[in-house]
Amino acid sequence: MHHLKAAIYIFLLISWFDVEFGSTASNSFTFPQFVKDPETLVSSNAIFQLGFFSPTNSTSRYLGIWFNNKLNSENSLEVFWVANRDSPVKDSSAVFKISDDGDLQVMDAEDKDSNIRIWQSFDNPTDSFLSGTKLTFNKSLHDTKTNIQSWKSNNDPSSGRFRIASLPRDLTEFFIVSDDKPYWRTGPWNGYRFIGIPFSDSEVSSGFNVDDHDGTVDFSFEPADKSFWERYVLTYDGILLGRIWNDNSSSWESARQSLYTECDVYSKCGKYAVCDSLKEPICECLRGFTPENVDEWRKGNWTDGCVRRTELQCNAPGSKQDKFLHMKQIKVPDYARWILASADDCQGNCIGDCSCLAYSYYTGVGCMLWNASLIDLQQYSEDGADLFIRLANSELPGESGKKKIITAVCVIFGALFVSIAAFFLWKRMAHKNGKRATPPPKETEWQNIFGAAGCSNDFQDLPLFEFTKLADATDNFSEMNKLGQGGFGPVYKGKWEDGQDIAVKRLSSVSGQGQQEFMNEVMVISKLQHKNLVRLLGCSVEGEEKLLVYELMPNKSLDALLFDPQQCKLLDWQKRFNIIKGICRGLLYLHRDSRLRIIHRDLKPSNILLDEELNPKISDFGLARIFGSKQDQANTLRVVGTYGYMSPEYAMEGQFSEKSDVFSLGVLLLEIVSGRRNQKLAQESLNLLTYAWKMWNENNMLSLIDPTILDQRSKVQLFKCIQVGLLCVQEFPEDRPDVPALISMLDVDDAKTLPIPKQPGFTQHRVRFKDEILLNCLEDCSVNYDSMTALSAR
Template sequence: MGLLSKTNLLPVLCCFCLNLTVAIDTIRSSQSINDSEYIISNGSVFKLGFFSPENSTNRYLGIWYNNISVFTVIWVANRQKPLKDSSGILTISKEGNLVVLNGQAEIFWSSNVSNSVTNSSATLGDFGNLVLQVDTTGLVLWESFQHPSDTLLPKMKLSTNLRTDQRIQLTSWKSPSDPSIGSFSVGIDARNIPEIFDWKEGHPYWRSGPWNGQVFLGIRNWNPLYRTRFIVVDDKQGAVFETFTDSDVLHLSRVVLDWQGNGLLTYWDDGKDDWEVVHKNPEDECDFYGTCGAFGICDLLSSPICSCLRGFEMKIIKEWNRGNWTSGCVRRTPLQCERMNNSIEEGKADGFLKLEMIKVPDFAEWSNHVNKEDCRKQCLENCSCVAYGYYTGIGCLSWSGNLIDLRQFSVGGSDIYIRLANLEFEEERNLRVIITITVTIGAIAIASTVFFFWRWMARKKRAMKGESNESLLFDFLNDVKLQDLPIFNMEELATATNNFDMANKLGQGGFGPVYRGKLHNGQEIAVKRLSRASGQGLEEFMNEVALISKLQHRNLVRLLGCCIEGEEKMLIYEYMLNKSLDAILFDPVHQKLLNWRKRFNIIEGICRGLLYLHRDSRLKIIHRDLKASNILLDQEFNPKISDFGMARIFGGNEDQVKTKRVAGTYGYMSPEYAMRGLFSEKSDVFSFGVLLLEIVSGRRNTSICDEEQYLSLAGLAWKLWNDDNIMALVDLTIWDPCFQMDISKCIHVGLLCVQELARDRPNVSTIISMLKSEILDLPTPKQPAFMERQIASNIELTQQGQIRFSICNITTSTVNGR
């Protein structure tokens, strides 16, 4: 700032004295705020001023929380017209409007109040509302709550008035560094029964289901979570508003629509010093609007997740086989009322199929003053009515036309009655037919099982006699098609990856190269291409397809399909933006992206994925090759376990299995598996322990510094543990005294996981309880296995660290377990 002359100094001092008398939460018509100044609400909850988003130099006027450590903006004024420098000024114009000006007095934003006033002021309240009002009368001219950005605060309203065509809704940022209006918006839909909608570029992206006076019926496991209570008011004449309150005024809550279209209900956790996500929509694949098309129903526990309602069949079978279900389903048997309208044919009346625990479809029609029985009768007498339901707090709902956005819940949900032709119920009216069909199906199933088992054994024998692997693979894929796993063709994948251009190569694994690609529908994929020189072969390829196609979990990578043409064998996965954990964790430049919170989230996510494999899935699965390169990270650094080529299914009563073929990665294998071929849940726990120590230390298990090169990472951790210097193991980029206890606890758990004897290691559910501090007194760890580093001469290492050997060829004298 330049020097002031004596003639200019007196007015400046006068203005300064004037500003000292002004309340810090208010700006009046005689005042302004420049880029370096701000006002704070009376209770110091919110601050208004100029800011720049992360990774941006643009300047915006905004409101953010004042007393929390995470910079969190809740409202932006000049979203569509950023300032390019720090010359911005907020003031009240002579017409009484709030305006943002640049250094040349150009208007970059205005409150646009049409009625001109000369004595207005703007006050920032403790609920985050910026209110422009007339000083003399208190008349509110404008308020930020009526013009929200991406955040809904307690006492703020989302509203729709069909009479005036006025809407108050949230709009997402374009990106984390660009607050301009993005692709997503959230508001309340006032057609018939109020619902919350998330729109993407004006098209439905997610919906809440109808409001019954207490909850939205379409939100899975919905309850008034945490301390938050949602309220919807409908005047039944086209005006609806929705708001929420927090029963604990000492805590901060908000609903935010992020730039990717996710609606997040969050509260500030003082203990974690961060925002805690209480609820997220959309939550899973079935939450996306119309995933399964007309008369299709989505069930997250089924594979594939979409199926047709009973009495309906796939409209375009080819698209369904490819995993594109949006074409939906069509009725298999015409309704009786339709046949009577088109001919003189007579038959038995239509009936209704009851579906339970359902997210009811969109486009419901509400009938007032109708009881449950009249609701059914009213639908039956109207040929265009295809479904009805009666709900407490709402009354009678009916649907005509296509049923869109149905999903099956495992708990909660509502009942709905689907109209079907009488012929669809014939089998239920004849018990003898049912018994006959059941017995027949059972016999066919048993015969099919015996046949396919015999066929599988025959193929194995043919393979052992030297029959071509390609023939075996084609037979296998034909069986997989029975499970509706999409089969891609070579031309489609070559187009998606630009003919497997090296620029699209993501990495190289034991299986072969992995390429990034984009399908014709815009979906990004990762294509894993089996190399002829790969250490892995046909058996691992078929094993991975057979296993992962049956698994569904947020912490397991999702297999989208496979391809086999000639000698080409490929697996197609969902694309992970941040690639694999080892690519970031062990990179000196990128490892700074993984702060402690993200690393702990990764540790917890891997645990949840392992728990699903070991205990919660339909199949009990041991991964056998858990390591950093097999943990993929999505855009938000959420972990997903990948590479199931080595995985094995356990029988219902099996706890431990012995194999003569040990396959895995040196440094991650448990001693009982490496030396005796015994593997169990505790084998994966050992690998997880090594991985946990790598995540905390930022070091590879095989990259200990020169002066301690005789120690493995577990051995180094054990030495530092006994020296009471365990914090020396911690990656300096994540070190923070605030997290010392959590980090120490993770190292403690890691040492418990790498103990030599399998019986001493905790199982995954116990590990999760330890990490969540549900178990406070952790046992003292014993000396880890493979404390000293070694490489057995009879173990063949590939470039990727994969090893293969026969148990009878292992020399154990180089392995020191104690």
């Protein structure tokens, strides 16, 4: 049987290769023919190549198979199978042969009379599988025989710590495990897709075939489009990366991957908690639960998860029956128990079983019940399953509770109606007597408001609105009209009597910085007019109420589209590039062309608003500072802003300048290209800057790019933007370009003329490299240099 497997694989190898050996074509691979290092076998169509290779910075020799890429050197080959991964040959004396009894062998041929066998047979794949591959998994945590296993590092093909496994579960699903602990999972298989991978009907699961029988799982995939090669590789840092071969560039291009956000990491938030990458913080206890370790939870360590706030009563005598919380668009928890039942019977089975903590019914999967802690829940914006979680009766008010609420609401609204009617009656009578209920602010009031702060009273051009009119325009600041919430206070959508849409920002009475931010924003933005800056229409200052009125941006903020798995598809690369250029033009106006010289200090996606044509407008000038014409830098003892977008010199030393905004812009640029927030990613807990720097140094920029915008036509422009983004986030301000230079870089056609970026600020790894690094052939995504990575404290 052992020899049969080897023979079968050799047959497949010959079918793949249609081999040429040296200059002589051959359609067979006969005994005892061998390949001696550095000879290689190349297929007649020049697609595949078999031979010995050495990874970067290594002298060890390995037998491998790779796609033949004549544009790259041996050190940049993308190897998808390695024979002797854990038994390297120390020099170039090895040979590959088929023994007389049919085994594949790698031999150390230094001693011609007594060859030393280094490796034999083909029991294990390595880190990759291609279209047409069939794999068989045993449902066991410790089954490592046939599992796909990562390299140990980017330059070491020996067995790494990540592997793909099918664990013992009622339902069929696959896991990436690390040191025998789950790291990522697909969710259950429903016959044509994995339901834990959102939006995968036509993408991730396309062509997958899964057959679960007798404790083993057969897996294979055959893409619908057989005109190109597709490959999945488990990277050394635990990401299952889908790649497609591009004949035009003779290179692999990233198409999709397993982990996009921190929420994709297995049980990121612990038990009884749900992870939502669109929220901050990303982890939240389920309703009816509270953090088990409150102090650690507040620090962002969610490992311990949550505990039940009110114990279940089930059918205890004299107690009220437990109820079920309905959650939508959820990645169902791990450890589902499957039973044969219809949707209605599924509900009944869980309700009647006091040990059942949750249930879900999904077409193709059937009835899923959970009797243990709920772990690895994730909230999706679309897709996902309906999940019903058992809670104590008091956590979900019943009909009697609803009636009490309705009664209370009726009483409150009745009293409110009488009060409003009395107010308008008084106002009408006051008007008849020549009085005004709330006199409008006048220029003297502007002077009183801003004069105390030592500010100019030149605000005659800024309209002042009555508070009551703004209340009417926003339906009395209805929650239905609420657009968002910031540190300053809530923002509401409104409509004037003439039909004009507005956005009203209302100072929060509990905001310690609101008063100062309000005055600062009025003073700054009332003097600015640019198509890439949000326009201030006016404000209101009456008593304790302070409001700012802006033009309404129908597409909300950049982060609302960019980081939403579905909405991001509205932003193709051309739209994103136009947004980048628009932000740059707005920043150039602030720094150089406006009446005032402004440092924004809080540039981030939520402060970039988008109009109906997706044109960007910089907003929120509450933290902005005015610079003198000859001033290059300022210091502050009060560091305010958003971590992740602050430059190192500002966050650590309170120094800010134009280059502080450039740093923030660089982070924004990398986020726009990658579609990821600058927060810790799944890969080794790297933030986006560290990950971008890592991919740059590994010549793997394709892995950084949002797959939804990646195509051959835009690749050069995307690589250029990554390079420009890295130039903007360099650690030292003097190394960063100013905005005029930045705009020129974005317009340049030949990216080879751009500077090579240095170490970014706030990366978690230091990467040092030789001074003679050259950017080589950007059109083919090749950055050639030697590098080494070492940890450095910051």
